[in-house]
Amino acid sequence: MSESEKQKLLQKLIKKIWIFVIGIVLIVTGFVVWPLVSNNPVRYGDIQEHFKYGSIGSEAANGVPYWIWKVLPAMFPEKLPGEGYQSLGFIQEEGQDLPIGFSKRRVLFDRVGLNCAVCHTSTVRDTADSEPRIITTMPANTVNLMGYIKLLSATASDPRFNAREMIPQIEAIADNFNPIQKLIYRFFAIPQTRDALITQGERLAFLNEEPEWGPGRVDTFNPYKAIQFHFPMDRLDSDELIGTSDFPAIWNQKPRQGLQLHWDGDNDSVDERNLSAALGAGVTPTTVDLDGIKRVADWLWELPPPAYPYQINQELATVGEKLYENNCASCHAFGGAKVGTVTQLPKIGTDPYRLNSYTYELTSNQNTLYAGYPWRFSHFRKTNGYANMPLDGVWLRGPYLHNGSVPTLKDLLEVPENRPKEFYRGYDVFDEDNVGFVSDIAEENGKKYFKFDTTVPGNSNSGHLYGTELSPGEKDALVEYMKQL
Incomplete structure (x- = not known):
């Protein structure tokens, strides 16, 4: 073999060695880097x-x-x-x-x-000594x-x-x-x-x-304005800067399609409401995991609310059913004439801050989100009141009203001046008699609970006078029936 042939053979061998080495490097790099960058x-x-x-x-x-x-x-x-x-x-x-x-x-x-x-999972205890039961899709009553x-x-x-x-x-x-x-x-x-x-x-x-805010509550749209749209928050009107409201329950979504959703009824699309809620949790239009959200949405579509787990006086509940039909069903039962529509603020009379926090300017900005995609927002609207919500699973929704300012259903059937002016939030022991969560516990085992003051802006327990004129016996019957909704 000539010297030139030896040189060519050596060069081919070196080339093959380099190709092998580079291949090994790429494989190793792939195993190390791919998990990091994927x-x-x-x-x-x-x-x-x-x-x-x-x-x-x-x-x-x-x-x-x-x-x-x-x-x-x-x-x-x-x-x-x-x-x-x-x-x-x-x-x-x-x-x-x-x-x-x-x-x-x-x-x-x-x-x-x-x-x-x-925002939509919490615990429920039967007594202070009971083990907590985790219930998904209910309002996150304990989360601060x-x-x-x-x-x-x-x-x-x-x-x-x-x-x-x-x-x-x-x-x-x-x-x-x-x-x-x-x-x-x-x-x-x-x-x-x-x-x-x-x-x-x-x-x-x-x-x-x-x-x-305290546990179980969130300012839905003001952080949204600041993070998503960079609103100059220091220049906004003071009445707009308090929008605190309760976390809602999210089961049984199918019959809600087309109803006015969110506390103020600003959207009637379940899908848009879901994507908007995801933005509130930290998603952006470019990072949203549509498959992950759809999987949850499909599960919630026909998911029933958790059944009331305690004893119900059926004789009393039968009396309460008629009272519910006559006093509540038109606004709060699926198929009711007013359910899923907005009652104007002067008529409902509840705290105005959450309503004021959602503005025409925010609506205009929201309806630019997801531009270029089929799921671009187009259903957001400014309203002038609060939506009449279906009450399925109402036993798990306390405290009540949109801002969580009334601890129990029994309290809600009292006129505002007789409702608790102060109570404690974040406790998870259920109140079977009054329906809601026990609200007079300030501290337990070293854990302090949040003192809710209804005189603070955004916390008013005024309004929603429906049912307040009923007799004490009628109120008991109505609440007994509502346990099984």
């Missing part, structure tokens, strides 16, 4: 688990890196009312990594966001969402929110925090998250001027 939500086969922990897309836009989220309570315990996220009313199931209402998605690295269950929002802002502004102090905390609890993750967190995840949360805190600074 967009992978955690999925669940069981629909209940999917509802509680599945992604709707909030992590990709506003998610907190998983390990940062995990160490925040340990690093900043003084910024929480008690131990861990549970002190904010979030429900931690045994054997689960995240509380109900939190989901995980990998976008470069694992991130934690919110989903539907954060404002506390969680403020926690994120407060920790990000703390000088300890830095890689030097945070990474050792992560390494102390993480078995699989590898060198690549460490580099990503040190130079990207921690500084980027800190800056993003500070920016979010600045946009939501107006919340510091709002009355405390």
Whole structure:
């Protein structure tokens, strides 16, 4: 073999070696990098688990890196009312990594966001000594969402929110925090998250001027204005800046299609309402997980409300049924002439702040969302009152009225001056006699409950005088019947 032939053979061999080496590098890189850069939500086969922990897309836009989220309570315990996220009313199931209402998605690295269950799952106890039962799709009676929002802002502004102090905390609890993750967190995840949360805190600074929401409540649209549309919140009228209302129940959606939805009846499309609620949980039009949301929506379409689990006096309930038909059904029973329509504010007489917070300017902005897609918003409208809601599963909806200002159904049948002026929210022991949750417990086992003051702006328990003229016996019968709705 000539020297030139040997050279050619050697070059071919070297080329093959390089191709092999490059191939190995690409394969290894693929195994290492692909899991980091892929967009992978955690999925669940069981629909209940999917509802509680599945992604709707909030992590990709506003998610907190998983390990940062995990160490925040340990690093900043003084910024929480008690131990861990549970002190904010979030429900931690045994054997689960995240509380109900939190989901995980990998976008470069694992991130934690919110989903539907954060506002629509709670616990119910029969007595103070009973084990809590978790009930999905009911209002999240115990969750202090404002506390969680403020926690994120407060920790990000703390000088300890830095890689030097945070990474050792992560390494102390993480078995699989590898060198690549460490580099990503040190130079990207921690500084980027800190800056993003500070920016979010600045946009939501107006919340510091709002009355405390307390557990089970949220300002539906003012954070929406600030985050989605960058409204100049410091220039808005003061009457517009308090929009606090109760979390609603979300079962049995099929018969609600076409009714005026949200507390003020500003939309009559279930699908738009769902997408709008997802935006409120941190989703953006570019990160929304349509498949995840549709799966939940399909499940809710014909999901019945949980049946009343306690004893009912059927003889008394039979009397109450007639009273319900004569006094309540036209506004609150499916098929009623006024159900799903709006009663004007002067007639209903309830607190005006939630209504005032939803403005014509917001409507105009909302109807630009999802432009270019078949699901572009087009159904939002400004109204001048509150919608007459169907009362299926009403036993789990307390406290009552749109702002949760009346603790029980019995109290709602009293004239406003006789309704409790102060009571406690966030307690999950059920009140069988009055229908609602026990509301006179200020503290239990070291946990303090939220004192609700009806004289605070946005908290008025006025209005809805229907049924207040009934006799005490008639009121008892009416409430007994309503237990089984």
